[in-house]
Amino acid sequence: MASNDGHGAEIVVIGGGIAGVSAGYALGRHTSGPTITVIEAEGQLAHHTTGRSAALFIENYGTGPTRALTKASRLYFHHPPPELVDGPLLETRGVLSVARPDQERYFQQALAEGRAVNPDIAEITIEDAVDLFPPLRADRLSRALYEPGASDIDVGRLHQSFVRGIVAMGGTISTSTRARSLSRTGGRWTITTSAGDLRADLVVDAAGAWGDDVAQRAGIEPLGLTPLRRTAFMVARPESLPARAPLTAEIEHEDWYVKPDGAQILCSPADETPSEPCDARPEEIDIARAIDLINEATTLGITSIRSSWAGLRTFSPDRTMVIGPEPGEPAFIWCVGQGGTGIQTAPAAGQLVADLTLDGEPSAVFDAAATGLELDVDAITPGRFRRVGPSAR
Template identity: 45%
Template sequence: MGDFLVVGAGVAGAAAGYFLSEYGHVTLLEMESAPGYHSTGRSAALFSEYYGNPTVRALTAASRAFLTAPPPGFADGPLLSPRGVLTLCPAGDEDGFAAMLADGLSAPVPVREIDVAGVTRYCPVVRAGRYTRAMVKPGAMDMDVDLLHQGFLRGVRARGGAVVTRARVRGLSRTGGRWRAVTDAGAFAAPVVVNAAGAWADEVAALAGVRPLGLTPLRRTAFMANPPGGADAAGWPMVTDVADTFYVKPESGRLLVSPCDATPVPPCDARPDDLDLALAVERVEEATTLRIRGVRRAWAGLRTTAPDDTPVVGEAPDAPGFVWLAGLGGYGVQTSPAMGRIAAAAATRTPPPADGADPAALSPGRFTAASHITESETFPIRHMATE
């Protein structure tokens, strides 16, 4: 027994569990053999306050303080480190570039347009003369995703919580004011369940008799390649274009490359598609002087979006004690501190943090004609001191 069940122990579920563990006992239920297998472990690992719609950018900004200065003992190294992004404008994409530039000027560290003739000063392999405009996003940062994820999980355990792996939920029902989850690792019960199941979140909702949201899992492909012979790419920015057709980013002494694909797929253990890999090579070689002679390691991950491409965080209007934390759309890692706090507030029915996005913009009730939680009850939650 416990106070909270969290379905999914990726970075979003782990963050929710971390902040919920201040209030009571948390059990994280992870269907794989290790947390973070599908999305968290396959992230591009970039913190960018220029990325996403206004709600997403507000969540990202609200997460910066935690990521810059996490609580004592949370991590044994920095979670963020300098990187920057160089965004290029191919001919014909000038309107999109202008809109991105205008949005980026309001970021905490504003974007800066640069002379397109000087792009090689920022990254020496960009193909000169191919682009009509260029900008830099100096506030974008590399993230140590594993350090962040493990910090959340360690915090849950330190406060007496449990992380249960190989615990795929097979049944979820509510009786007597408690949710009961039947899993491959046994049965667990609590007054509140947080649905942080990623691509499987609608399936978990259906098990509980909760209206699904219409989430769409999207496959994103990436691979590692070697930098040019003898080149030290560590100081290069991430390079992309305004149409989001590719990116190339220094990573662990190599280059992380993606065609920025977003192919709808059913929830699955995503695998890279050969055509997407070929497209990534073609696009990077058109944009730069790089010649990619071999793919060192390729993978694909899932980024699951809500119909309006805005995360869903809040209590289900048709199920008391069922809290959504889903549809993170590739923003989950960089917004995890803010979304974890908002999910914890929804789960405890306490005021949400004042520095994040408007909870109404995140509420699952926005997809229904009217919210209709009619059961008025308080959850038996005890408050624990923050460690």
């Protein structure tokens, strides 16, 4: 893969969620000394999906490349630059996945995939599962899988660490600055924004649900990104449920999940409803469905909720994120399709943006010897959606 000459380059990153700031931070650290400007359409950073997540770090989750990025992110989560953080980024919680007899196939798959990423991920007895999460109705369950190292992420602190890093390197972060059109003449981009024109050598598209919209404004063919709405809401936590009990979910992670959160419990129907890019709002029907499912599977007896929200998890057609220069237009860099794992993969995803943009290949932090998992670069770069002929998707 050819690399760009990024020496002293001016780079504009579009989007101030976790994808944009992690990419801006990693790009700014490169020895070629690029100048970074992150622009965010909203008046505050992380207003959209980044501010609406369940804040979990789970190794047994997502596609193969996602798992490799999660592994490669561990280093930053455990040893972030001390000058950029004021406390830990992770707090161990554990994730418990339970299965009914009719979900045996999914259990076997999750167990095999889990063992491949981390030998600590193992089957436990139903009795042990109920010890960990007392409200479970044991009589309907046949299997349970536990990932003890799964952790809560301090999303605000993680996001802020990248923001601090960008500012410390002399970069700029501009809110209330929406990219309206992008044109390229004489080897430079002109980005027309709601706050005036910007010039750049390279543009990074980290616009989340608006990733394809931004690409089209730059004359780049869209990837076919699909924003899928996911609902979350809070209910009161009974004293019988420990505050640090594991996140507990149906084995497919697609039926419901619950996570104690202080005096409350975060609940979700794990819904995936296609949506236009927008300021997502929860639907009553999704909340009602989640309450039914959770009350059937547990003794929580939910009757009312305290608050609710929704966010858009945006997926590429193969559900793996898309990172790297657009084939044929290497000054346009994709960093989109983070789906349901954009927080836990952010340190490595940002680094990969910088590596592929400025060096043309992944750096040593992605070596399987260091992470424990091979990263298939071809499965993450945009070229996989641009091939023509018999091998096309």
